Amino acid sequence: MKTVMEKMRDTINEDGIRRAGEILKRGGLVAFPTETVYGLGANALDEKAAAKIYGAKGRPSDNPLIVHIADWEAIYKIAVDIPKEAKLLADAFWPGPLTMVLKKSDAVPLTTTGGLPTVAVRMPNHEIARALIRSGGGYVAAPSANTSGRPSPTKAEHVAEDMDGVIDMIIDGGDSHIGLESTIVDLTEGTPTILRPGYINQQMLEDVLGRVETDRALISEDENIRPKAPGMKYRHYAPKAELFIVEGEEQNVREKMNRLIEENKAAGRKAGVICTDESSSCYHGGIVKSIGSRADEITIAQHLYSILRDFDEMDVSVIYSESFDTPQMGQAIMNRLIKAAGHQIIKA
Ligand code: TXA
Ligand code: MG
Numbered sequence: 001m002k003t004v005m006e007k008m009r010d011t012i013n014e015d016g017i018r019r020a021g022e023i024l025k026r027g028g029l030v031a032f033p034t035e036t037v038y039g040l041g042a043n044a045l046d047e048k049a050a051a052k053i054y055g056a057k058g059r060p061s062d063n064p065l066i067v068h069i070a071d072w073e074a075i076y077k078i079a080v081d082i083p084k085e086a087k088l089l090a091d092a093f094w095p096g097p098l099t100m101v102l103k104k105s106d107a108v109p110l111t112t113t114g115g116l117p118t119v120a121v122r123m124p125n126h127e128i129a130r131a132l133i134r135s136g137g138g139y140v141a142a143p144s145a146n147t148s149g150r151p152s153p154t155k156a157e158h159v160a161e162d163m164d165g166v167i168d169m170i171i172d173g174g175d176s177h178i179g180l181e182s183t184i185v186d187l188t189e190g191t192p193t194i195l196r197p198g199y200i201n202q203q204m205l206e207d208v209l210g211r212v213e214t215d216r217a218l219i220s221e222d223e224n225i226r227p228k229a230p231g232m233k234y235r236h237y238a239p240k241a242e243l244f245i246v247e248g249e250e251q252n253v254r255e256k257m258n259r260l261i262e263e264n265k266a267a268g269r270k271a272g273v274i275c276t277d278e279s280s281s282c283y284h285g286g287i288v289k290s291i292g293s294r295a296d297e298i299t300i301a302q303h304l305y306s307i308l309r310d311f312d313e314m315d316v317s318v319i320y321s322e323s324f325d326t327p328q329m330g331q332a333i334m335n336r337l338i339k340a341a342g343h344q345i346i347k348a
Contacts, residue, residue: 003164005156009174012128016171021135023168024049029056031145031159032132033173034124036097036182036198037152037305038159039068039142040167041132044078047109050141054111056166058148063231064114065141066099066122066182070133078119078139080105083187085209092208095125097178097199101186112141114230118188128173144181145170151237151305151340154179158309179302180332184229185212194218195229197332199301218335239308241272241316243341247323248348254282256348257320261286264318272311274321276300287316297326301333308340320346 006016020030027049030041040056042049044067054061067078072090075082079102086100104119113119124130133140144152147162156172163170183198185205194202194214205212217227227233246253246260257273262285264271271286280290291307292299311319321341324333338345 001165001168003160003167004169005160006169006171008128008171012131014131017128017131017135020132020169020171021137024132024136024140027052028169029053029167030132030136031153031156031163031167031170032129032142033156033171033176034068034126034129034142035177036124036180037154037176037178038145038156039124039129039140040145040159040163041068041136041140041142043137044068044112044139044141045107045109045137047111050109050112053141053143056163057143057146059143060148060234061111062114063143063234064116064120065112065143066120067108067112068129068133068140068142069121069123069138070095070130071138072123074138075102075121078105078108079103079121085187085192088208089185089187089205090123093200093204094123095130096123097125097182098122099182099184099196101184101188101195103188116230118186120184122182126173128171132171149234149237151308152181154302154305158306161309176302178298179304179306180329180336183332186215186228193228195227196232197335199329199332201328201331237308237340238342239319239340240312241319242344243319243321244344244346245321245323245337245341246346246348250279252348253322254279256346257283257322258285260318260320260346269317270315272314272316272319274307274319276322276324279322286320287314291324294324294326297324297329297333300324300326301329304333304336 099122154176183200184196217225273288277293
């Protein structure tokens with residue numbers, strides 16, 4: 001299959017959006033930008049189209065998709081028994097990086113929900129995404145547009161690396177602003193529960209709803225507790241080189257990482273370092289990459305996945321990363337980084 005690359009970095013191209021919408025309506029696949037990461041879209045209400053997503057990603061069929069909408073009213077067709085919390089959250093955070101799990105209606109095929117009686121719904125805050133959803137019929141199922149097991153794409157180039165020749169179209173809208181997938185909150189049982197941390201954190205949700213919990217599987221060290229979001233059980237991504245997180249007092253971390261770089265060098269191995277603008281001049285002898293600035297935590301979120309992809313192209317046998325426990329997105333950033341590191345943490 002020939003994959004068309006539609007460039008819309010500077011301005012949205014109405015004709016391109018119309019053609020992309022036609023592809024979705026006849027059951028094809030279009031990758032598109034959102035404010036979190038790029039999505040791989042198909043008509044969510046068309047079972048065959050949704051099934052194609054699992055094929056293109058190599059994704060297990062029990063891992064449900066998020067249905068993207070562009071207008072609040074659209075929710076009534078795909079969800080039933082919608083609790084008042086959903087409207088409160090929508091008023092506060094939609095369009096935006098928040099996904100809500102609700103009871104599904106019969107209009108949503110089980111293929112879209114991975115066999116579950118619930119449906120995850122999100123209204124993205126991105127002009128291209130919303131125009132595409134409207135043009136494609138109003139309901140776009142879209143997981144992140146990466147091959148299963150790779151980091152989510154934050155640039156159209158990342159999507160092309162994984163999906164060129166496999167899908168009908170990629171819309172290039174430039175770099176994703178947030179860089180990490182949306183926060184998922186389950187509203188189907190008891191207290192609202194965070195199933196995946198993201199830009200919208202627990203405090204922000206509690207400011208609107210009162211009490212909110214976090215899925216125990218996300219905070220427990222016990223790996224036998226099953227996460228409630230099926231996708232969270234998969235070890236998302238492991239870089240080719242072994243990845244370790246080095247934690248502790250700032251000065252101790254810097255000294256420890258420099259010692260580790262030296263030890264590797266002595267053994268004939270090249271080490272990579274993931275650090276910040278504030279610390280990058282402190283590391284010597286390794287391949288040092290700054291992920292962003294601690295003074296502007298969104299820059300750290302924005303670059304996490306692309307830095308992990310970059311290191312796969314480089315000749316390093318081991319990567320050491322600082323820890324990024326930042327105020328708003330720290331939980332989300334560390335959730336992804338700890339998974340990529342397979343829970344390998346060195347205390348400095
Ligand atoms: O930011 C995002 O949410 C991006 C963009 C494209 O919108 N999408 C995204 O989709 O990250 P995906 O498929 O990579 O992640 C969806 C997650 C998975 O962990 C899946 O298990 C969970 O949402 N999920 C989907 N439907 C669910 C449901 N009904 N109940 C529980 N978890 C669900
Ligand atoms: Mg994903």
